[in-house]
Amino acid sequence: MTTHQVVPALESEEATDPFLLAGETFTSRLLLGTGGVPSLEVLERAIVASGTQLVTVALRRVETSTSGGLLEVLDRCGVRLLPNTAGCMTAREAVLTAQLAREAFDTGWVKLEVIGDEHTLLPDPVELLDAAEQLVADGFTVLPYTSDDPILARRLADAGCAAVMPLGSPIGSGLGIRNPHNIALIREMVSVPVVLDAGIGTASDAALAMELGCDAVLLASAVTHARDAEQMALAMRHAVEAGRLAAGAGRIPRRWHAQASTPMQGRPDL
Amino acid sequence: MQITINGVATDVDHHITVAALVSGRATERSRVAVAVNAEVVPRSQWDMAQLEPGDSIELLTATAGG
Numbered sequence: 001m002t003t004h005q006v007v008p009a010l011e012s013e014e015a016t017d018p019f020l021l022a023g024e025t026f027t028s029r030l031l032l033g034t035g036g037v038p039s040l041e042v043l044e045r046a047i048v049a050s051g052t053q054l055v056t057v058a059l060r061r062v063e064t065s066t067s068g069g070l071l072e073v074l075d076r077c078g079v080r081l082l083p084n085t086a087g088c089m090t091a092r093e094a095v096l097t098a099q100l101a102r103e104a105f106d107t108g109w110v111k112l113e114v115i116g117d118e119h120t121l122l123p124d125p126v127e128l129l130d131a132a133e134q135l136v137a138d139g140f141t142v143l144p145y146t147s148d149d150p151i152l153a154r155r156l157a158d159a160g161c162a163a164v165m166p167l168g169s170p171i172g173s174g175l176g177i178r179n180p181h182n183i184a185l186i187r188e189m190v191s192v193p194v195v196l197d198a199g200i201g202t203a204s205d206a207a208l209a210m211e212l213g214c215d216a217v218l219l220a221s222a223v224t225h226a227r228d229a230e231q232m233a234l235a236m237r238h239a240v241e242a243g244r245l246a247a248g249a250g251r252i253p254r255r256w257h258a259q260a261s262t263p264m265q266g267r268p269d270l
Numbered sequence: 271m272q273i274t275i276n277g278v279a280t281d282v283d284h285h286i287t288v289a290a291l292v293s294g295r296a297t298e299r300s301r302v303a304v305a306v307n308a309e310v311v312p313r314s315q316w317d318m319a320q321l322e323p324g325d326s327i328e329l330l331t332a333t334a335g336g
Contacts, residue, residue: 034334043334058335059303061276061328062296071301071332084336099310100330104303111336220336 016244019216021054021193022109022141022162024080028053029210030240031082031195032233033220036172040073042229047077050223050233055079056111058086059101082143084111089124091131098135110135111165111197111218112144121171125152129159136160145197148182150189157190164190165218168209169199172221176205180212187213203232203239210243211251271323282321289316295329303330 019026032052037043047055055074074081083101088094091114098110114131116124123146135142142161146152153164166186169175176199177183187194193216196209200219209217217240226232271284275291282291288304288311296302304311305328311319321327 033336035336037334056336057332059330060333060335062302062331070334081332082336083332086335096305096308096310100303100305100328103310103313104301104331113336 016241017248019193021216026053026216027051028237028240029216029244030206030236031056031197031216031218032223033084033218034070034224035086035220036224037229038224040069043070043224044073044077045230046223046233047073047079049230049237051237053079054082056082056084056218056220057105058084059097059104080109081105081107082109082111083107084145085113085131088114088131089116089127090114091127091134094127094131095134095138098131098140099138102140108139109141110143112142112161123147123167125149128152129155132156132161133159143195148179148186150182150185153186153194154189157192161192163193163195163215165195165197167198168196168205171198172225173199174201174222175199176201177208177212180208183209183214184212200236203235206236206239207243207246210240211247213247216240271321273321273324274326276327276329285320285322287317288319288321288327291321291327292316292329296331301331304328305330 016029019029028051030050030052031054032050033056034043083105085094085097088097094114102108112131114124114127115121128144132142132144136159143163143165144156144161145165146156148166153166156164166183168177194214195216195218196214197218200206200222206217223229223233272279272281292299292302307326
């Protein structure tokens with residue numbers, strides 16, 4: 001593993017080094033999705049416990065919206081909104097949704113999702129790249145949810161995306177990071193931030209993402225569907241910080257056989 | 271005249287503006303977005319934009335997701 005080469009060692013007392021994304025500086029490296037939250041009260045406690053500064057929202061019809069008070073909660077928490085294009089299956093739909101979100105929330109930032117299939121919710125790479133190119137040309141700060149394909153990630157970065165957000169495993173599956181090697185490869189192959197997005201099941205998954213060199217983690221279900229969302233949010237905060245610190249500190253090489261840490265020299269003859 | 275609002279056929283006054291439609295249906299004017307026939311209508315044009323019979327309107331706001 002070579003992640004120690006891309007994550008700087010930490011010298012101060014801060015939890016982790018700042019997270020730079022599209023010219024903005026965040027102290028938290030945890031992005032929180034709001035999907036699946038059982039109540040706004042639980043959401044607010046989870047946001048506070050997580051320490052997140054960037055929270056995703058979706059755009060839906062006013063009548064069917066269950067958002068009563070959602071934006072008020074997010075305002076109160078002082079977090080920045082990151083609208084998504086959840087549910088879009090074509091570049092045309094995703095571009096239009098992003099443009100509507102920009103109108104509604106007065107932000108040019110978008111978590112770009114273009115799924116190819118309602119069963120797996122895996123990204124449609126062709127439509128995703130098309131939408132990303134259109135939105136970058138329209139001045140958006142594009143944060144694409146993508147598969148764990150390093151070549152696609154590079155194409156998205158080359159298209160001008162402000163970050164790439166590869167999945168660890170399918171949305172809501174809680175299966176963790178199925179291909180850690182690809183995530184580490186993506187970190188090596190692009191210069192923009194890499195945000196592990198989707199599939200996180202528990203704190204160790206988030207820590208692994210950071211140890212692999214990811215710059216941040218975006219998760220929702222792992223917190224919103226946890227038996228105790230607030231406690232899991234706190235666990236995720238610590239996991240992301242621990243993973244970042246470990247990546248910066250540099251793990252020891254893996255060895256096939258044991259290596260004593262206590263010297264044999266000076267051992268008494270008993 | 272009849273238009274479609276969020277998928278539901280609805281009778282409204284002739285040539286109602288987007289602004290009037292929004293103020294009647296959304297609790298606050300801010301943080302709402304409007305598409306007419308799958309095209310964004312910027313907030314700055316809501317007062318001028320008159321709807322036509324048969325128009326399809328999507329009136330959208332934030333919900334938990336992602």
